[in-house]
Amino acid sequence: MAHRPDRRPRVAFFDFACCEGCQLTVLSIGEPLIALLASVEVVQWREAISEKSDDFDIAVVEGAITRDSDVPRLKRIRERAKTLIALGACATIGGPHVSANRWPTQELLSLVYGEKAAQFEAGEVRPLSAEVKVDIPIYGCPINADEFLTVMKHTLIGRPYRPPAKAVCYECKLNGYECVYEKGMLCLGPVTRCGCNAICTSRGHRCFGCRGLVDDPNTSAAFEVLEEHGKTLEEVVGLFEIYSIRAPRVRELAEAGPHRAKPEKAPEPWRFGSNT
């Protein structure tokens, strides 16, 4: 065991700008969560408990950073945690409010607060990794509850965890669902990280890219599909902008030409306590 044997690992939950739906997904796991709670000590979780200790091993952090004044709180969490888990789309890729970055902050504040806009603060929407080192990202809007349990189990036994690195198309095909493009719709499945078991296409909808760009997208195949079905890069980037700060990267990959993109350096798998 990588953690101190004299005590159960201490877990704390935090959140920044988000809907708290990923924490809610954790709370909705039901009885398996009771078993997990028995093997750790939850020492801080504003949404669910009033107990509060700043002595914790594992920090689970939901939400994006949107205000500079929130950064010190995140940095304090990072300093205290041996392991920082980024929970959900907002924490890992910016999330469904990341497209606020398309407008000047002052314009957004004026739109909501009118002449009192100057009293309120806002800023660029960015994932936690823009400010601190993230040990394990759990993607998705919301997260997949099974993946959360897997990550926690890995963390507790000190085993490295690497997020799924294939495209949603892979899981969609494994399940035998009808290709969304065949139905005449635009789908982000070809370039989006899997791990959701293609839940949206399983229900006859399309992939909105909530788990972000897969590490090593097969762009030439993706753009062939686009061409074949008469869809444009503009449409893809527009849809990708709903969730990800990396929408410009999609454009970059496309403009780099019809070859398989050079993969970005894959992150080292993370081990419990490796950064302490």
Place this chain on the structure above:
Amino acid sequence: MEIRVEHLTRVEGHGNVVASTVDGRVRQAVFEVVEANRFFEAILRGRDHEEVSHIASRICGICALSHACASLQATEAALGLEVSEQTVLLRRLIMDAETISSHALHVYFLAAPDYLGLQSVLPLIQEDPETVKRAFRVKKAGYDLAEVIVGRHTHPVSMIPGGFTSVPRVRDFEPIRARLVALRDDLALTVEMYQHLDVPAFERPTEYVSLRHPDHYCFYGGDIVSSAGEQVPAARYLEAIDEVVVEHSTAKHARWYGGIYRVGALARVNNNWRQLHAPAQEAMRALGLVPPCHNPFQNNAAQVVELVHCLEDALMLIDTLASRGIELEEDHHVEPRAGRGVGLVEAPRGLLIHDYTYDERGKCEHANCIIPTAQNYANLDEEMAEYLAQIASEPEDAVRRGLEMLVRAYDPCISCSTH
């Protein structure tokens, strides 16, 4: 006495309780909302009618289904889309599922520890595991019912303007229906638990605002009504409700004809209790809730009553759907057109309004969302001051706990209110 609770616990989102007294007289009592704004009304602009509800449901993790329903109603009204009777039945069932899941979270995990002298449900995992299991069971039943219908409670997958991308088969409901039937026993024990909790004696009349439908206890459809006898058609909500910016809150405060009001479970029970299913009316009597009830702490009891109601309602709707059959309605083609539409539902925490304007290409041009919790803030501030005056002579710890309990009894959804 100076009280400052930074980041109140066991609520959704970030808010502070700030209160002070001088010589036993109230100087200040406010609920500060410090949640970051996510600017949803701004980012919906330019989005296609089909993307809007996908984004809008993400305003809230607890009441995503309410946001999806209100958003779709607004889009459908703007684009002139009629939905089928089957779609309305499924959406009403979705609202029941969400209310069960959301109220279970609040009555068990967030509110109950206050009355049991606990910091959270965590100590109960050892001391009273049956109660904790029951809490998870009730919450998860609502969650899983939503999953059967729309793929996921947070955030729904298959809801689109005009209907659904896929619908469950009748037999998909069989396992969850059996669990819901068994849940009646769990809810009987929930009522019993709340019967024995010591509710603070405090009365403060206010104006209660909710939807009302002629045919059923309303979560979906209907007009806006108030306990003072006002009635406003849904689409004309702006005649009654406006929002103002206040310095101590990143969420705006809504007003009803310029004054304060309350929305949520207590408002609905006060306004519409005659339409509750019979077992819910029995629960209401068992809990000593006599409408009009002016004790804000009894919002928790009203939620228990609605748990019972929504369970019965869900069973009724499942049976109705089973007897008429469920079919996938294929044609959801939408002709883009310019227009404005308003959607209203009763989210678990009260009246929720989405109001969109679309341009001729079917892109959203303007969006306005009025969140239940934002409608309660002004009422809450006044109520905190009155309650503080009543308990000001008590020790500081008791006063702090009393104010925290009062805020919690509203079940505020803070990040949603700021959106």
